[in-house]
Amino acid sequence: MSKADTKIFNHASKVIIARDGDRTIMTMANDFSGAPKEFAVVIPVPTVLQKEQVHVGERGVIDHLDAFTSPRLVEYFDENPCERRVYETAMRSGAMAPAAPAMAQDKARRDNLGVTIEASYTVGEYDILILSAKQSTGLETWLRENGYRIPDGAVPVLSSYLQQNMKFFVAKVNLTEQAKLGYSYLRPLMVAYESPKFMLPIRLGTVNANGSQELFVMTLTRKGRVETTNYRTVKLPTGMDIPVYVKSEFPKFYTAMFDQQVKREDMSVVFLEYAWDMNWCDPCASSPLTRDELMKVGVFWLDDGGTPQPTGTGSGPAVRYPRPPRPIPGPGGASDVFVTRLHVRYDGAHFPEDLVFQETANRENFQGRYVLRHAWKGEDTCQAAEDYRRTLGPRYEKEAQTLASLTGWSITDIRRKMTQQGSIAPEPGPGPAEAWWQRIWK
Numbered sequence: 001m002s003k004a005d006t007k008i009f010n011h012a013s014k015v016i017i018a019r020d021g022d023r024t025i026m027t028m029a030n031d032f033s034g035a036p037k038e039f040a041v042v043i044p045v046p047t048v049l050q051k052e053q054v055h056v057g058e059r060g061v062i063d064h065l066d067a068f069t070s071p072r073l074v075e076y077f078d079e080n081p082c083e084r085r086v087y088e089t090a091m092r093s094g095a096m097a098p099a100a101p102a103m104a105q106d107k108a109r110r111d112n113l114g115v116t117i118e119a120s121y122t123v124g125e126y127d128i129l130i131l132s133a134k135q136s137t138g139l140e141t142w143l144r145e146n147g148y149r150i151p152d153g154a155v156p157v158l159s160s161y162l163q164q165n166m167k168f169f170v171a172k173v174n175l176t177e178q179a180k181l182g183y184s185y186l187r188p189l190m191v192a193y194e195s196p197k198f199m200l201p202i203r204l205g206t207v208n209a210n211g212s213q214e215l216f217v218m219t220l221t222r223k224g225r226v227e228t229t230n231y232r233t234v235k236l237p238t239g240m241d242i243p244v245y246v247k248s249e250f251p252k253f254y255t256a257m258f259d260q261q262v263k264r265e266d267m268s269v270v271f272l273e274y275a276w277d278m279n280w281c282d283p284c285a286s287s288p289l290t291r292d293e294l295m296k297v298g299v300f301w302l303d304d305g306g307t308p309q310p311t312g313t314g315s316g317p318a319v320r321y322p323r324p325p326r327p328i329p330g331p332g333g334a335s336d337v338f339v340t341r342l343h344v345r346y347d348g349a350h351f352p353e354d355l356v357f358q359e360t361a362n363r364e365n366f367q368g369r370y371v372l373r374h375a376w377k378g379e380d381t382c383q384a385a386e387d388y389r390r391t392l393g394p395r396y397e398k399e400a401q402t403l404a405s406l407t408g409w410s411i412t413d414i415r416r417k418m419t420q421q422g423s424i425a426p427e428p429g430p431g432p433a434e435a436w437w438q439r440i441w442k
Helices: 059-069 107-113 136-145 155-163 175-181 244-264 291-296 383-407 411-421 436-440
Strands: 012-020 023-029 040-045 054-056 072-077 086-088 115-123 126-133 167-173 189-194 213-221 226-228 232-235 269-277 338-346 355-359 369-374
Touching: 012 059, 023 059, 040 189, 054 115, 054 126, 059 213, 059 269, 059 291, 059 338, 072 244, 107 115, 107 136, 115 136, 126 136, 136 155, 213 355, 226 232, 226 269, 226 338, 244 338, 244 369, 244 383, 244 411, 383 411
Parallel strands: 012 213, 072 369, 232 269
Antiparallel strands: 012 023, 023 189, 040 167, 054 189, 072 086, 115 126, 126 167, 213 338, 226 355, 269 338
16 A cells, blocks of 8 residues: 655655643654765754753654644445445554764864854764854854754854753764674654743755755643644645546645645645644554554653653753553553644745644544545346446546545546546536626626
8 A cells, every 4th residue: 555654745744742731852853865974964953962862763653643643535335325444444554754964073173163062972873962053154154164054044043042042962873883783774862851932943954955844743741632823734635535637646636635735735835733631542553652652752641650860960961761651551642641642844935933832722623634536347137236326427426526635637538547447437417608708797
């Protein structure tokens, strides 16, 4: 079965944010394609992160959450109308992450440029620095001199983060450690911190981006749905009946549909793709995450031992990661975890500000789902069967019109494919004759 995952989008990235109160654990899935020595990431953070606040996660758990929240198809099969069945299929999601390369150290030069290394350590296969700076030009110069590809025009963006007293989390791959660990891919990076700011910095990545970028944000909270406060949060179209042939073209359909929604909203909104209590789903694209899996993606409030505890001093408390939870009977999930999936296509012109979030008390369920209704093809004859067959032409035409509206695809091509697949959507007949005044006042 084809998938509507993030791999079908160019320049896509995926972030998971588990947050309760001011405490946050953020996971960045680094599906970086290329040589590991070419990878590095620079992210503004609100506090100096100690080594204990950085963790290396498991990609499989993130893929599971991605699959659980992804848009999906639902199939229904019409019954024999003379006698008076529901199958469901699901789609998944994946991702990618930013890039840049290597570095050296020269304390005297750093001092001249006003750059301070607040912390330096290795976690798993990553060498990590926490930087602060007095001015953006000095920070830009230091990063360039140490091998980081900083986009032209980054100074104003760096300056705005410095004005907010933000630090900079810098990670690159330690090839020796990666070889020891035996991983052929980059594992996700997780950071834990306390801050009243519930936000995600995106502007630095837009400065010299080659076109727009895709971002999938999955939040895990206690109360309810997460929304953006500085941009509108809009639900994706959902629940529409579309032609059955789309089953084999779901990735193509989903990208075209999302393109249309972005165009209609002038690339100025954040789209809601999924919002649901983690304890259940209907229909499910995959099983809910177990309590153990939820803790592995940062949900620290599920177990008494999972609440972050201060472990040191500095500008922000260090955080211990939760110990493995006690075994709990049942298939998994947790009733005090609400998951929200947001999808945004952005560039510097349409998204001049970082994403700022708020947790709401809204626990209304929502999912992007698209319905395939398979017609009954039997030969039985009865009045109900005759009545049923007469409904199929208008039904097919409505499905064709819906698909054309969602995607911008040619209605002629849609009808042709439906006919080839066996869903005959005839050309509509002539409408009512125009009144004489309609010909004048068009």
